[in-house]
Amino acid sequence: MRPIRLSTRILGGVAVLLITASGVGHAVVTGVSGAIGRVDAFGGMENRPGGSKGTNFLLVGTDGRDNLAPDEKKEYHLGGAPCHCTDTMMLVHLSQDHSRASVVSIPRDTYVLLPRPPGPAGSVPYPARTPAKGAAAAAAGPETGAQDRKGGARPGGRPVAATHPAKLNQAYAQGGPKLTVRTVEQLTGVHIDHYLEVDFTSFMKTVDVLGGVPVCTSKPLKDSYTGLDLPAGTTVLDGGQALQYVRSRHVDPAADLGRMQRQQRFMAQVIAKVTSGGTLSDPLRLRKVVSAVLGSVRADQGLDSKDIVDLAQAMKGFSPASSEFQSVPLSNTSFNVPGIGSTVKWDALKAGRLWAAIRADRPLTAPRPAAKATPAGVPVAVDPATVRVAVENGTAVAGLAGDTQKALHATGFATTGTPTTAKEHVPHTVIRYDPRWDASAKALAVALPGAQLVPAPKQGPVLHVTLGPDFALARVRPVTAPVPDPGSRPEAGALTGDQVGCP
Numbered sequence: 452m453r454p455i456r457l458s459t460r461i462l463g464g465v466a467v468l469l470i471t472a473s474g475v476g477h478a479v480v481t482g483v484s485g486a487i488g489r490v491d492a493f494g495g496m497e498n499r500p501g502g503s504k505g506t507n508f509l510l511v512g513t514d515g516r517d518n519l520a521p522d523e524k525k526e527y528h529l530g531g532a533p534c535h536c537t538d539t540m541m542l543v544h545l546s547q548d549h550s551r552a553s554v555v556s557i558p559r560d561t562y563v564l565l566p567r568p569p570g571p572a573g574s575v576p577y578p579a580r581t582p583a584k585g586a587a588a589a590a591a592g593p594e595t596g597a598q599d600r601k602g603g604a605r606p607g608g609r610p611v612a613a614t615h616p617a618k619l620n621q622a623y624a625q626g627g628p629k630l631t632v633r634t635v636e637q638l639t640g641v642h643i644d645h646y647l648e649v650d651f652t653s654f655m656k657t658v659d660v661l662g663g664v665p666v667c668t669s670k671p672l673k674d675s676y677t678g679l680d681l682p683a684g685t686t687v688l689d690g691g692q693a694l695q696y697v698r699s700r701h702v703d704p705a706a707d708l709g710r711m712q713r714q715q716r717f718m719a720q721v722i723a724k725v726t727s728g729g730t731l732s733d734p735l736r737l738r739k740v741v742s743a744v745l746g747s748v749r750a751d752q753g754l755d756s757k758d759i760v761d762l763a764q765a766m767k768g769f770s771p772a773s774s775e776f777q778s779v780p781l782s783n784t785s786f787n788v789p790g791i792g793s794t795v796k797w798d799a800l801k802a803g804r805l806w807a808a809i810r811a812d813r814p815l816t817a818p819r820p821a822a823k824a825t826p827a828g829v830p831v832a833v834d835p836a837t838v839r840v841a842v843e844n845g846t847a848v849a850g851l852a853g854d855t856q857k858a859l860h861a862t863g864f865a866t867t868g869t870p871t872t873a874k875e876h877v878p879h880t881v882i883r884y885d886p887r888w889d890a891s892a893k894a895l896a897v898a899l900p901g902a903q904l905v906p907a908p909k910q911g912p913v914l915h916v917t918l919g920p921d922f923a924l925a926r927v928r929p930v931t932a933p934v935p936d937p938g939s940r941p942e943a944g945a946l947t948g949d950q951v952g953c954p
Contacts, residue, residue: 901923
């Protein structure tokens with residue numbers, strides 16, 4: 452069994468940004484900012500893409516696990532040796548007006564061309580290029596990268612580095628934060644303003660300090676590699692369970708792509724928890740959350756407490772609907788490279804449009820239509836239009852069956868046949884149904900409060916209602932369809948935080 456690597460400690464770093472950007476005061480931030488570890492992510496870099504409107508953060512999660520106790524490693528299936536590489540990577544763009552955060556998940560297995568180690572001490576070549584020209588080209592295929600594989604000189608005598616094919620997550624192992632930033636900038640044409648690196652300890656502590664984070668799924672999720680065992684429905688996860696959830700990649704056919712969607716869904720739930728759970732109005736609790744995150748986060752040397760406080764003042768109205776999530780569009784999800792294994796190739800055209808939108812500070816999601824008023828009625832799990840109903844009158848009230856059938860039809864049920872009169876009066880309203888259509892019967896029972904459900908095997912799809920003197924009628928409406936499970940739409944476009952979170 453190969454070692455299992457952590458997939459998204461980065462979420463703790465995102466939580467830092469969201470917490471502080473939602474109104475935390477100067478005292479809270481500066482009181483804990485000294486705990487931030489510092490890395491040189493930009494020193495000596497040349498020929499970088501031009502700056503853009505807004506602020507761009509590169510958030511990465513490494514697979515370090517030094518701070519976990521042996522029993523924790525065993526419980527959460529973290530016994531493998533770390534690869535000292537980035538296992539999760541997201542680019543977060545905060546709009547210039549601080550009204551929107553665009554989060555783009557970048558696959559760890561993205562095909563790239565990296566400089567051949569070793570090189571001169573402390574330096575990694577960074578070829579000149581025009582950011583908008585050919586952005587994402589190196590990730591689209593082996594013959595479209597900007598670097599020369601053999602090394603030598605370009606026209607004009609400028610030297611270039613020899614390169615070799617690799618996966619994006621290997622950039623950190625070969626050149627640390629600096630090569631990681633340079634590679635992402637080369638792929639995207641997006642200027643990175645700040646770098647944040649988080650480990651799983653920070654992630655787990657943050658979730659626990661928040662009091663757990665709810666996640667939802669329409670089917671059970673089990674992954675023997677991570678130990679995930681999640682029932683269908685909504686579950687509030689503690690730090691360790693959340694770690695298993697965001698790491699799991701063996702619960703659906705989409706593998707890493709499905710995992711990225713689960714990470715985005717979890718992040719949306721963190722945003723909802725922070726912005727609506729009272730965290731921002733409780734200074735003591737807020738300090739605990741920020742301290743838990745900053746205790747093991749590493750950031751570039753230019754990100755200081757003043758930057759965070761300034762951002763905080765501008766983003767007090769941030770909410771889940773203010774965030775949007777997307778994964779880089781792909782053209783090939785299993786591009787095999789000898790000696791490297793299976794990689795993914797970006798769709799050069801679609802990815803180019805995505806990064807162009809980021810550079811131009813444009814939203815990734817389409818404008819929403821004006822909200823419609825919620826229809827009246829009690830929500831039911833089955834669309835009434837699919838429920839066939841026949842009605843008969845079991846009382847002495849003339850015309851009751853006809854009036855009831857019209858009322859049921861008006862609320863959406865598929866009434867069938869001509870209303871009839873029962874052979875004898877009944878003391879209660881009864882719904883007879885074939886057990887194979889029990890969900891339809893339960894929906895109809897909501898529309899007929901107090902009605903008794905009586906199974907009638909082999910009756911077929913039509914539900915038979917006999918009205919009694921306790922007859923009552925309630926209006927119903929179908930519930931909104933739940934968001935598909937992550938992994939079912941790996942190529943879906945951008946969605947806002949309130950669309951990917953639990954309904």
